[in-house]
Amino acid sequence: MPTKPFPARSPAEKVGGLVYFGRMLDKIRAHAKGELPAEYLEKLGSGFDGRCCRFLGLKYEDVVARVKEGGSDEEIWQWAWEHSRKPTDEDIQNFNEFLRKCGWKDALTPTLERRKRESGLENRPDVETMFHYIDADEQRELM
Numbered sequence: 001m002p003t004k005p006f007p008a009r010s011p012a013e014k015v016g017g018l019v020y021f022g023r024m025l026d027k028i029r030a031h032a033k034g035e036l037p038a039e040y041l042e043k044l045g046s047g048f049d050g051r052c053c054r055f056l057g058l059k060y061e062d063v064v065a066r067v068k069e070g071g072s073d074e075e076i077w078q079w080a081w082e083h084s085r086k087p088t089d090e091d092i093q094n095f096n097e098f099l100r101k102c103g104w105k106d107a108l109t110p111t112l113e114r115r116k117r118e119s120g121l122e123n124r125p126d127v128e129t130m131f132h133y134i135d136a137d138e139q140r141e142l143m
Contacts, residue, residue, distance in 0.1 A: 006037065006138040007030065007035075008023050008026035008027055008030065008138070009022050009023050009026055010023070010131070010134070010135050010140055010143050011023045011048065011099070011130075011131045011134050011135075012100060012131050012135070012143035013143075014096075015073045015074070015077050016074075016077035016078075016080070016081060017089075017092055017096075018052070018056075018077075018092055018095070019095075019096045019099050019100060019131075020048050020052050020099055021052055021077065021080070022073055023048075024048070024052055024053075024063070025067055025073055025076060027040060027044065027049070028063065028064050028067040028068075029067060031044060032064075032067070032068055045060040045061075045064075048099065048102075048130075051099065052099075055087065055091075055095050056084040056085060056087070057083075057084050057085030058083060058084060062083070063076075063080065066079050066080075099131070100129065100131055101129055102130045102131070103128070103129040103130035103131075103132075103133065104128050104129045108130060111130075112127075112129070112130055112133055115133055115137070116133060119133075119136075119137050121133065121136055121137065126142060127142070131143070
């Protein structure tokens with residue numbers, strides 16, 4: 001059975017056309033309120049957070065500072081876009097597809113398999129990617 005509900009959206013949900021960005025905002029907000037579960041602290045600012053920031057050409061610390069100023073997802077996305085490297089629509093599509101497929105027959109597959117075992121999800125053949133794992137582990141329908 002999936003292990004933990006978490007009040008962050010699925011990594012597959014998009015803000016500004018980009019997957020994961022909204023989840024990163026949710027995690028930053030939860031951390032600022034002291035509500036981010038301890039197991040999420042180790043990868044805060046790295047992992048997919050880091051990939052998202054590097055893709056946009058932003059420093060994670062700058063995104064955190066902007067989120068702490070407040071505002072909607074759309075307002076923060078607008079700020080991020082104004083300060084980003086301005087990826088093309090094709091860049092965004094490629095990034096989205098790359099992130100969506102992480103863990104599927106690639107260098108992250110051993111990590112995915114380990115995490116599935118640790119979470120009791122090893123008998124879930126539908127959990128083929130890290131995004132699937134995150135959704136299953138946090139008790140959401142797979143997107």
